[in-house]
Amino acid sequence: MIALPADPRIHAAIEASVGRVVARADGLGPGFAALCGALSRATHGGKRLRPALVVAAFDSFGGDPAVAPGLYDVAAAFELLHTAFVVHDDVIDHDTERRGIPNVAGEFRERARVQGADDGGAALLGDAAAILAGDLLLHEALRLIAFADVDPVARELLYALLDDALYISVAGELADVENSILGERATSEDIFGAAFNKTAVYTFQAPLQAGAVLAGAAAPARNVLADAGGSLGLAFQLVDDLIGAFGSAEQAGRETGGDLRESKRTPLVALAQETPSWARVNDTLAVAHTGPIAVREAQVALEESGAPRRLRGLIDETLERVREASTDASLPARTGLLLRDLADGVERRIP
Structure with missing residues (x-):
């Protein structure tokens, strides 16, 4: 295990970014609302290694958060990048679970079955939802860097x-x-x-x-x-x-x-x-x-x-x-x- 101190400010930055996606769900239909929920769950848990490394390196060089207030947004960007890769990787590997619970693809396969889809239709919807969720996370990672409060x-x-x-x-x-x-x-x-x-x-x-x-x-x-x-x-x-x-x-x-x-x-x-x-x-x-x-x-x-x-x-x-x-x-x-x-x-x- 690589032990780096947990920083609640990293978590807050990730939550704020995901919250921005969820806030866009209004008026975009029940499917997109469900996608936002699945995306939010996909960003929970994990070791948060990558954002912790951003902050640890910053601290080791004597960085001052007051001079770089965008630090935690930048750190969050690397976590969202990682989550996007994980979501897409599950599609590549045909996995429908992660950490023992349904992933984005798994959630939407079940959603399709509840709505009466056959196995082929359920797989199609599950993969499509996961690809699109990963795309949104990639966008959010880039957006965080673009709008971070840095010089x-x-x-x-x-x-x-x-x-x-x-x-x-x-x-x-x-x-x-x-x-x-x-x-x-x-x-x-x-x-x-x-x-x-x-x-x-x-x-x-x-x-x-x-x-x-x-x-x-x-x-x-x-x-x-x-x-x-x-x-x-x-x-x-x-x-x-x-x-x-x-x-x-x-x-x-x-x-x-x-x-x-x-x-x-x-x-x-x-x-x-x-x-x-x-x-x-x-x-x-x-x-x-x-x-x-x-x-x-x-x-x-x-x-x-x-x-x-x-x-x-x-x-x-x-x-x-x-x-x-x-x-x-x-x-x-x-x-x-x-x-x-x-x-x-x-x-x-x-x-």
């Missing part, structure tokens, strides 16, 4: 960060799906590149830089933070891949071995593909969807291939780069400490 130079830099995060994350998600259908034709370079792009930039790199921008940090410090944030994000995603294969149900938020059941082409699988044990690993992955015994056989085959050990080694190397960057002379001592604490937090998540 014009900072706004331009912040918009560029969000712009890059959106484009790079979309490219990473698309590549991830493409790699999953290419199977063994997807190279390790492709798979590791997708892992970085779909998570590292919008989860760590951009939020940390945003906080630094708002605090008035100089370009050299922001550049160091960008590199360290990218490494943190990659390590975070690689740990997620280990959790998806070997983590407990509590860690993964679903049945253990979920990634194995879904035959996801993760960096872990890419490393296994490079070993002499690949044929056996591949055979066990092909049947992992059949139940817990098959999942356990796939886990054993992966461990015996040495791929998890290699992946843990790569995570260690990546986090070591973060710790080295934390001592850079351009960073305040508190920012260096923040980076080391984040690296320790990612490391503690390794199953």
Whole structure:
């Protein structure tokens, strides 16, 4: 677990933004009103990691909220960006639940069934609602940056960060799906590149830089933070891949071995593909969807291939780069400490 202090001002900014969407529901029909309710529920819960990183970086550079009153709106923008990606990702993965309850797509599938739709119609409405909810959240994230109470130079830099995060994350998600259908034709370079792009930039790199921008940090410090944030994000995603294969149900938020059941082409699988044990690993992955015994056989085959050990080694190397960057002379001592604490937090998540 990555522990950052909860800040009620982040929650208030998120609620205010979502409230603006809900306020537009009047006169737009019962369907849109229901969508606003589902969207509001989608933004509740979660760790709020990304907005917390914006505020933590801002504080570490000695930022003064009185000078940057738009801080919490900017932080909220990164949470709404994340929620938009999650809502769209559930459509891509055909998931109708999140955290054990119906997600936007699940709510609208049930809405369609209550109104008499068949399974095909229910799926169509569920997917359409989720796509549109994600679109609204993306709009709100951009709107928060556009209207945040910050100086014009900072706004331009912040918009560029969000712009890059959106484009790079979309490219990473698309590549991830493409790699999953290419199977063994997807190279390790492709798979590791997708892992970085779909998570590292919008989860760590951009939020940390945003906080630094708002605090008035100089370009050299922001550049160091960008590199360290990218490494943190990659390590975070690689740990997620280990959790998806070997983590407990509590860690993964679903049945253990979920990634194995879904035959996801993760960096872990890419490393296994490079070993002499690949044929056996591949055979066990092909049947992992059949139940817990098959999942356990796939886990054993992966461990015996040495791929998890290699992946843990790569995570260690990546986090070591973060710790080295934390001592850079351009960073305040508190920012260096923040980076080391984040690296320790990612490391503690390794199953």
